[in-house]
């Protein structure tokens with residue numbers, strides 16, 4: 001590199017990668033200070049920095065070049081999909097280079113004979129789903145927000161969602177991946193043990209590498225798809241019905257329970273008066289199997305005094321994003337926490353949350369593994385003033401704490417759950433930390449979160465001052 005008076009990451013990057021991939025505009029850089037969750041201004045100032053550069057790599061080789069330059073310039077690199085996880089994981093705590101993978105969105109190979117696909121990590125689940133449909137194929141598993149989530153992002157944040165109750169967590173089905181590790185080398189990662197195995201990159205939120213492409217199975221068909229929904233009934237019955245559905249043989253490919261006082265928030269959405277629990281299911285497969293499952297749904301729901309819906313109406317409920325009903329209104333529905341918890345602890349968790357959120361809460365629950373539920377918590381708020389409980393980050397942290405008290409775990413660490421990471425990751429945290437220390441000595445990749453929380457100035461933050469700070473903000 002030509003000698004420079006001071007480190008200039010943009011200049012150094014321009015010498016290695018195509019300049020059209022480098023964005024310096026203040027607008028683009030500022031956008032990266034946030035993700036899907038709205039931030040309180042105090043937290044934004046303390047825990048995020050405007051990155052010096054945002055880069056949009058176009059290949060795995062290009063990502064490796066970017067990391068090489070970041071090592072040389074001692075500059076942090078923060079991978080980003082669509083920022084859909086909302087826990088601050090894709091936010092640059094101490095600035096640096098945001099590696100935005102959203103332009104690496106190609107389907108690289110589609111082997112219809114083997115029902116196997118290779119995609120770039122920035123491909124959204126919705127685009128992949130559309131490309132597969134043209135070939136008569138479909139996804140085995142995917143996150144609920146197909147349009148707001150990249151393939152690499154979902155692997156990096158956990159991989160639980162639609163289809164995982166049947167097929168298992170996403171990483172278990174991935175055949176191989178390409179990943180740029182913190183030394184700037186592009187490696188091929190496959191199953192098995194070891195630091196560069198697929199399992200190490202699953203749920204580690206871009207701490208151990210940047211996933212650039214993935215190869216995994218898809219399925220042919222399906223021959224038939226059917227949605228079913230049960231609306232109404234008494235509180236508590238929704239959960240009982242969900243459990244009965246998941247015990248069907250085979251269980252539904254997708255399942256969903258919506259509970260909370262939704263009447264006010266969802267009034268006027270397609271005429272649905274969602275005052276009681278709503279259970280929805282997706283069945284896929286051969287015509288005979290789907291018809292059997294449909295009958296199983298009706299049998300399971302009988303005796304609950306619910307209205308059973310099918311076809312488009314039920315499909316609309318299953319596919320609807322919880323935030324859809326308030327789009328374009330003065331209301332906002334804030335996603336303030338995501339946790340996993342054993343299904344048999346759900347009754348208690350729902351009761352605690354309903355008490356805390358009053359008539360503003362909505363819980364979007366899916367059984368994603370045997371006996372395990374993924375719960376997304378939403379709270380309604382009138383713009384611009386958010387009620388105290390909806391001050392997103394304190395609420396997120398509080399909900400994670402409640403989950404831990406009841407034997408659950410926060411789903412994702414990011415910035416906001418870092419003080420709880422020891423309890424959330426359990427024994428795995430120690431071995432992951434060793435890999436991090438050994439493979440990322442200069443701490444280039446996504447620093448200031450996950451293993452150790454720091455402020456944007458690099459000052460370490462410990463658990464109790466963090467909790468106290470969040471409590472103060474909540475009262476503000």
Ligand SMILES: Cc1cc2nc3c(=O)[nH]c(=O)nc-3n(C[C@H](O)[C@H](O)[C@H](O)COP(=O)(O)OP(=O)(O)OC[C@H]3O[C@@H](n4cnc5c(N)ncnc54)[C@H](O)[C@@H]3O)c2cc1C
Nearest residue numbers: 079081082083084085089144150152153154161205206211
């Ligand atoms: C309505 C709604 C429904 C949702 N449903 C689900 C669900 O069913 N299941 C679920 O798991 N989540 C769900 N989420 C949460 C979120 O959408 C997912 O976590 C999503 O997969 C994030 O993808 P992303 O590409 O936006 O990642 P980002 O938010 O951009 O990144 C998340 C983390 O992963 C890292 N990262 C991103 N891309 C890469 C990469 N290629 N390599 C290495 N690290 C990377 C980032 O640095 C960051 O730490 C939902 C969210 C909403 C709003």
